[in-house]
Amino acid sequence: MMVDEIVTYETAVTQTLNQHVSVRAFLDKPVLDEMLRTVLNAARRSPTSSNMQTYSIIAVRNPETRQKLAVLAGNQKHIEECDVFVGFLADINRLGIASQMHGETLAKSLETTLVATVDAALVGMSVQTAAESFGLGAVMIGGMRNHPQDVAKLLGFPPGVYMVFGMSIGWPAGESPTAFKPRLPESLVIHHEQYDATDPRPRIADYNAMLAEFYGPRNQNKAAWSGPIAKRLNKPSRPHLRQTLEAMGFHFD
Template identity: 40%
Template sequence: MNTVIETILSHRSVRDFEDKPLSKEQIETIVLSAQAASTSSYIQAYSIIGVTDPEKKQKLAQLAGNQKYVAQNGHFFVFCADLHRHELISEMEETDLNESLESTEKFMVMLIDAALAAQNAAIAAESLGLGICYIGGIRNNLPEVCKILKTPNRVIPLFGMAVGYPKKLNDKKPRLPLAHIYHENEYEQDSSIIKQQLVEYNETISTYYKERTQGERQDTWTKQMANMLSQPRRMYMYEFIKQHKLNTK
């Protein structure tokens, strides 16, 4: 096993950072690493906004559900799906690109491009000895986030990433077993096998929580998912995306 794989397999979210900003060199290294990710047809349909203004960080922390580590970290990145520059390309090249820019396909491309770039950034940061935490909570109120970040049309902030020097490292959360995630040649057709794998995973997760909390928590993964998914969230998103002239076709 090499050091890259060791870094990837050692990932855990960090939510408590030292009061120490990242250097300019560290920030540039992380962003350049993000840019080195694969991008569909060279479209590069994403942008990254680094938030250093304490007031803006505090506002974003509040919008994300009062998560203090959005404001208290070494650097806060916001990864955006971005087809605004391609709208400008339409003007520059005097070519109508609206049908493509508003298509579901290009909407998927911008999401995938941003996610690939972000994961490269995460691995780069962790390889530098830093910790990271993805922040999906900024999607709680994207209209306000867009105002804070002054994002133009066809730019959607997708998630934040808090990066910094870890004060504390939690234990790794056990992932689903490989046999449950990896299917060979075709998707597993026997639902009873899938359910049995979930039962076994529940036992692993229950043990993990029990040991981590000295017995105060013993819930299972399937129960967590059922509770979470039974309460739909951010249901404004469909209309919000349409207002930005994305995913309309």
């Protein structure tokens, strides 16, 4: 009796994605300019809504500037210690200029704000994947939204530009991981045809236990995922953000 062969589909890209870890400790070793350029230009091929390309990328190597950015992000030392910091910007300033070239005025709206933010997120993910494919390490930094106006002033942004998130990039220090942090179960995240609204609590509880085991015996929080999430999100995060971004040239209506 023949047994059907089990086919495993894997490419260099899926291997890179499956081996992703956030890296916050870096060697004192430079990321060559041409390697960085290759990574950033590959990421510019990322999808973008209606070819609007409503994002910009800023690479910062200057140590003094990175030290100031680290403070603005909540004293995240890896911004100082990485070889290069890269910021991913929602950029509708260019759209406004393009509109003016044809006698039109850009109609700023929630949609343009979302499109620019999504564009920046897509290109940022591509940069991280491309960087990791070279053996570089990286970590995304949402803390750049703590003080978006100060970041904009420091880096010279015009109106209509804000940093969605940043990324520390460099050569990883220490050993490569032998185990990777488990994610939520596939059955809870991937839906087919219709959203599965079955009570997720049993699967969340199973994931809590799996994550607690991954963290090891020193972790006392058995609700290792849902517990921190509940505590972190029991009040609005960055409540100033809408008002600040509107002052920077974005609309949410």
